Amino acid sequence: MKKNGGATKLADDVGSPFRAMGRFVIYLSFTFALMPVQLFALRFNRKLSISLPIFYHRCCCWIMGLQVVSLGQISTARPTLFISNHCSYIDITVLASQLPASFVAKSEVADWPLFGMLAKLQRTVFVERRVSRAAFHRDEMRLRLEQGENLIMFPEGTSSDGNRVLPFKSALFSVAQQDLDGKELVVQPVSIAYTRLDGMPIGRMLKPYFAWYGDMKMAPHMWILFGLGICRVEVIFHAPVTLSQYKTRKGLADHCYDVVSVGVSDANSGRRSDSEKNSPPEMAEASES
Numbered sequence: 001m002k003k004n005g006g007a008t009k010l011a012d013d014v015g016s017p018f019r020a021m022g023r024f025v026i027y028l029s030f031t032f033a034l035m036p037v038q039l040f041a042l043r044f045n046r047k048l049s050i051s052l053p054i055f056y057h058r059c060c061c062w063i064m065g066l067q068v069v070s071l072g073q074i075s076t077a078r079p080t081l082f083i084s085n086h087c088s089y090i091d092i093t094v095l096a097s098q099l100p101a102s103f104v105a106k107s108e109v110a111d112w113p114l115f116g117m118l119a120k121l122q123r124t125v126f127v128e129r130r131v132s133r134a135a136f137h138r139d140e141m142r143l144r145l146e147q148g149e150n151l152i153m154f155p156e157g158t159s160s161d162g163n164r165v166l167p168f169k170s171a172l173f174s175v176a177q178q179d180l181d182g183k184e185l186v187v188q189p190v191s192i193a194y195t196r197l198d199g200m201p202i203g204r205m206l207k208p209y210f211a212w213y214g215d216m217k218m219a220p221h222m223w224i225l226f227g228l229g230i231c232r233v234e235v236i237f238h239a240p241v242t243l244s245q246y247k248t249r250k251g252l253a254d255h256c257y258d259v260v261s262v263g264v265s266d267a268n269s270g271r272r273s274d275s276e277k278n279s280p281p282e283m284a285e286a287s288e289s
Helices: 017-044 046-064 090-096 107-111 115-121 131-146 170-177 218-226 249-269
Strands: 002-004 007-009 066-072 080-084 102-106 125-127 151-153 186-197 231-237
Touching: 017 046, 017 115, 017 218, 046 066, 046 090, 066 090, 080 090, 080 249, 090 186, 090 231, 102 107, 107 115, 107 125, 125 131, 131 151, 131 170, 170 249, 186 249, 231 249
Parallel strands: 066 231, 080 151, 080 186, 102 125, 102 151
Antiparallel strands: 002 007, 186 231
């Protein structure tokens, strides 16, 4: 990784260009093949529209060489609001491979080439940064939760470098302030960390090859990522909580920040034990194509 006038620049001779090309071809072919199926499912088969994204993202993890290791127990309450740290666009694929849920994303994502369409096909809730729209977006999220749908939210408001978690914006937790049909909303903090590349620890120098942040361009970042080997990704599901345990949304946000931060720190330092992993069998291996 290099710095050029304050800009982040990744060395372009890392990884295999042949592997990158092969993975890109498979990824794009697979994606374009399943997009019309998901569009059909959204209109005519709700059950399929929920299960197909999980299948799609698990396959994408395999294609991209991501070995996802799940730690802890996933909340079975419906609905659940999952709160996660955010360090890369591939967080979407990793989390969606584990959870039947839609994402909450900034409105600009809707206009991104390809990824904007994929986000819409997974029924992403798009939110604007304007304070005047906060109540509208809160009500939109609440409506989806009232329908029993799980949501995944990144309360940092941006992506980090993967070494630390940025402060959580407590305003985004306002959706948890009101009961849903007389019951409190279940909130589950989640930590995600990219920990090993081909069995070797991913230190600070290698983190930018997985984390996508600041002024990084997506296309060259993806090209390098697709050319790398097998990356171990740890997803830690912490104990579910409710707002009443912390009285205020700020208290809830602070708790989620604390446990997510500890989870990321522990994963990055290797303090997590392999005996804790709860990964489905089909996720045990990743593609080296």
